[in-house]
Amino acid sequence: MRHIRGRLTPDYPMAKLTWFQVGGPAELLFQPEDEEDLAAFLAALPAEIPIMVVGVGSNLLVRDGGVKGVVIRLAARGFGSVERIGENRLKVGAAMPDKRLAAAALDAGLAGFHFYHGIPGAIGGALRMNAGANGVETTDRVVEVVAYDRQGKRHVLSHADMGYAYRHSDAPSDYIFTHAVFEGPEGDPAAIQAAMDEVQTHRETVQPIREKTGGSTFKNPDGTSAWKCVDAAGCRGLIVGDAQMSEMHCNFMINRGEATGHDLETLGETVRRRVRDGQGIELHWEIKRIGRFEPGREVAPFLDGQ
CATH class of the missing domain: 3.90.78.10 (UDP-N-acetylenolpyruvoylglucosamine reductase, C-terminal domain)
Structure with missing residues (x-):
């Protein structure tokens, strides 16, 4: 692993990574620098060592005995960017918080992303579980997803390949999503902001967000x-x-x-x-x-x- 540029931390307390703030340690936490670093790590890691990928920990319960093997957490620095590509599309890193994607879509004048304003997670998790709210789901916005398999091989999955259903995708469970392309129609910024405000007001009113x-x-x-x-x-x-x-x-x-x-x-x-x-x-x-x-x-x- 000497060629790996990311951070390797043994016995990392998982309670620090989850919103519940509970859970035992990960035997090893790996935070890759970028996609190339992630691919190199996966290719070098012996196949018998289990891997678990976590995001911001908002929808995660870690048991008290800890996590065997390697926990991989994609950091915002290497996996949290957003880039406009074409008139109606955004290329988004898997570590970007859902709420920030909603804000980026507003800045780009793209509608249909307001629901992410109320989902307390990151894009990688949203892609995996088809996160949704307010009558809209991730499947409604995704064009394609880039992922790496257990051997470090890169894959590009189409919307059909993701096999979305309610809170579920059929993508292979060992795939690690690194970024995705989203698409939305042009919208009026004032109307988009109003929809985001409505989502936020509803969330603050009915959910124990604090x-x-x-x-x-x-x-x-x-x-x-x-x-x-x-x-x-x-x-x-x-x-x-x-x-x-x-x-x-x-x-x-x-x-x-x-x-x-x-x-x-x-x-x-x-x-x-x-x-x-x-x-x-x-x-x-x-x-x-x-x-x-x-x-x-x-x-x-x-x-x-x-």
Whole structure:
């Protein structure tokens, strides 16, 4: 690895990288300088060493036993730029926060990106999970995505290759997205700004944005909203340890101060069980959970599947 220019840090505390501020250490954290550096690292890394990619940590729960292998985090310096290409397109780095993409689209006079103003994540995660809000999804704006596989080979994926569905893409799970091309129609800057302001006002009014949270905990089931299921199960405000389902928006988990990954995952699985038992509905996690449990503190899923 002597030819690698990026930063390699052993035993990095993952709690520093997540909005929940919980989780054990990563055996090794790698922050590449640029795409070339990332490709070189992947090509040199032995195949048996597992890799996990993280973004800004807004939709991530790291378990208390830490993460085995290498955690890769793309830094803003090498992967956070935006460039206008053509009249209606933007080339955007995977490390750019969603909110900054909304602002860049406003500056470029491109409509249809306002929904990103209210999503607390980065573009890499949005590409992976087809992030969306306010009736618009990532799939509506993506033209193509550049990614690197486990061997460091570069791939260009078309919109069709991404295989988007609700909060899901069919892109290979070992692909690391580095940038993407987005497209939107020309719009009136005043109207775009108004749409962004509406998104921000709604978010501040109904979501616990000033708490240690991870965004929406569960995906919406067919025909209803996850928060309605949680509320009907009597889980608004439910507490496990120092973790709580928010009183403001009960599909948000919050760390009240000293919660552990065990507290948060136990809370989520308790809610899933109560919704299943009372309503016959299976809630599925939207928050990504990674890492190992501490020995003797495993959290078994209350439902089949994840």
